[in-house]
Amino acid sequence: MPKNTPESSRPRTIEVIRREIETLRRELHHHNYRYHVLDDPEISDAEYDRKLRRLMDLEAAHPELADPDSPSVRVGAPPLERFETVRHSIPMLSLDNAFSDGDLLDFDRRVKRHLGVQDEIRYTAEPKLDGIAVELVYRGGRLALASTRGDGLTGEVITENVRTIRTVPLVLQTPKGDAPPTLLEVRGEVFIGLGAFKRLNANRLKNDLPPFANPRNAAAGSLRQLDSRITAERPLEIFCYGMGRIEGEIPESHWEMLEYLKRLGFRINPLVRPRIKIPEVLDYYRELAAMRHSLDYDIDGTVVKVDDIDLQRRLGAKSRSPRWALAYKFEAVQETTRVLSIEVQVGRTGALTPVARLDPVSVGGVTVSNATLHNEDEIRRKDVRIGDTVLVQRAGDVIPEVVKVIESRRTGEETVFQMPGRCPVCDGGVERNAGEAASRCMNMNCPAQIKARIRHFAAKGAFDIDGLGAKLVNQLVEKEIITSYADLFHLDEDTLQGLERMGPKSARNLVEAIQSGKRIPLRRFLYSLGIRHVGESVAGLLAVHFQSLERTMAASREELEGIEGVGPEIADSIRHFFDQEENRKTIQRILDSGVEPFLDFAYEDAGKTDSPIAGKVFVLTGTLTSMTRSEAKKRIESAGGKVTGSVSKNTDYLVAGDKPGSKLKKAETLDIQVLDEAKLADLLYR
Ligand code: 9MJ
Secondary structure, eight states: OOTTOHHHHHHHHHHHHHHHHHHHHHHHHHHHIIIIISSOOSSOHHHHHHHHHHHHHHHHHOGGGOOTTOTTOOSOOSOOSSOOEEEOSSOOOOOEEEOSHHHHHHHHHHHHHHHTOOSOOOEEEEEEEOSEEEEEEEETTEEEEEEEOTTSSEEEBOHHHHHTOTTSOSBOOOTTSOOOOSEEEEEEEEEEOHHHHHHHHHHHHHTTOOOOSSHHHHHHHHHTOSSHHHHHTSOEEEEEEEEEEEESOOOSBHHHHHHHHHHHTOOOOTTOEEEEOHHHHHHHHHHHHHHGGGSSSOEEEEEEEESBHHHHHHHOBOSSSBTTEEEEEOOOEEEEEEEEEEEEEEOTTOBEEEEEEEEEEEETTEEEEEEEOOSHHHHHHHTOEETOEEEEEEOTTSOOEEEEEOGGGOOSOOEEOOOOSBOTTTOOBEEOOTTOSOOEEOOTTOHHHHHHHHHHHHSTTTTOOTTOOHHHHHHHHHTTSOSSGGGGGGOOHHHHHTSTTOOHHHHHHHHHHHHHTOEEEHHHHHHHTTOTTOOHHHHHHHHHHHOSHHHHHHOOHHHHHTSTTOOHHHHHHHHHHHHOHHHHHHHHHHHHTTOEEEOOHHHHOOOOSSOTTTTOEEEEESBOSSSOHHHHHHHHHHTTOEEESSOOTTOOEEEEOBSOOHHHHHHHHTTOEEEOHHHHHHHHHO
């Protein structure tokens, strides 16, 4: 074709514009990195703004050249209806806490004992940020997914929100033009700085909006916006400190990993102290504690990590935390206030907990009006009396506690508290086992225990029954409508309508919520039973190990103890629970009313590798009930299968859920094997 005709000049112009846009994007990514990560800008703010404006003008004039990863797109996207959830490919563990030098030395001894070494261990120590842990997934060098830590196994997908954070790279930097890792999962803490927090709250007050209690709440609230355009206006920042899965070169030490992350464009805390021995870790802790109030962000301690990744691997993890890391916390935020009274609460397992009712006081931005006194020994040890002025503290998310009495403030009017000899709720006998701090109400039918068990059964993470709050549970138990969680499934609208503040609509909704939750993942079913020491994490381990309720119930103490993360005390408690005739009957009644614990593929797979799915091509159609389609896709892919969008002669299996469409017909005409969810489960677990 001849040159310079109108037909050929237009594509060339577009090509020139495309090149200019690409150059601007590359430059702006680079300058973002210099500014936010290296804190060493190469150009002035004005020059940066000019480049950004030029890019935005070109993009506006050429929507066909849009790129979701352009440095111009930190403004948020249209709102979501709800957050999707995603399973972390490697669990995001939390950290064990240390509160004294002794705790840290114990940790060092445990590390050495576990590794069977006497040599000094090298640690890398970091400031511990009090923010929101997130995971960023990069595929082919681009930010593909961001999620919250959630329960450690699954989190909420907050990609659009995270994309608005200026210190999160949208595209990885690869300085020497090297290819980026094909897959990289990076972990870090999202937070709001103190100066920015003050400005944010001042602005909210000006606009008649309630201020945030503290920077952590502000960061959490900003990250959990369904409308990322709101997130974009919040001054969120990130420091990265870890990796999940990586397909590419794996660094040999934690410090090398941080340096590698920094080269890729991630913001690393400049105060990290690499490869130090325990005495220097202690010095570092004190240094940080001294400077903590001059930093522009909240830190609540030091994180100490074994530096050598190979040693980290050898140390492994317990059910909730790695053995190679520890958070040595600073002393908590404290305030003084008065003890108005001491009440005794009866928990799910009958434990009596004395609780101080306090004159409400703001501790680190959160109003505290109750503080746990733990147990009788603690009250005696601290000599807490009703009417005392006390020092209370709140550390992170833990329940506030009374630290000590300010004796100089005593007037002589204070009264000594006596732990009741009988249960304050049911008047039943109270016992205290040798070696245990807690006194327990021994009456299994104590209304306080029943209520607490039912509340636990209906709570998030268990059956998650919408509309069954504490007040309603109280009424149901007090009116003797139910005496066990198994009775919930027999509640009908007529009975419920007779209760306070229960209209026909709420009654109908509640019955519907209870009935519709009968298909429940096994791990949540096990958690809901309220077995002592079986929290969400242990329940998950049991589900993964036994894969069925029957097998879990039949497991011997030895078998239970064989599970990594289940110790003798937990094993005993589980065996004891299932040995009780009463508990077995309750479980049977729940099952008889149609409750069906199922294996949730997204969580409870045993990580099989030689799967019959490997290499097979799947198509999914219809509504799946045991998981979302994207979870099914992930499961199949992680077992080595492939999921495509349409049925062809290359398809091996069609997985048909509820209301399958034309794909089912096509599969039948092509003679392709059709699987229902149960058959898919068979394949996934074979
Ligand atoms: C915080 N919060 O600053 C970790 N963290 O490492 C740092 N948290 C962590 N590291 C493994 N610096 C699990 C959590």
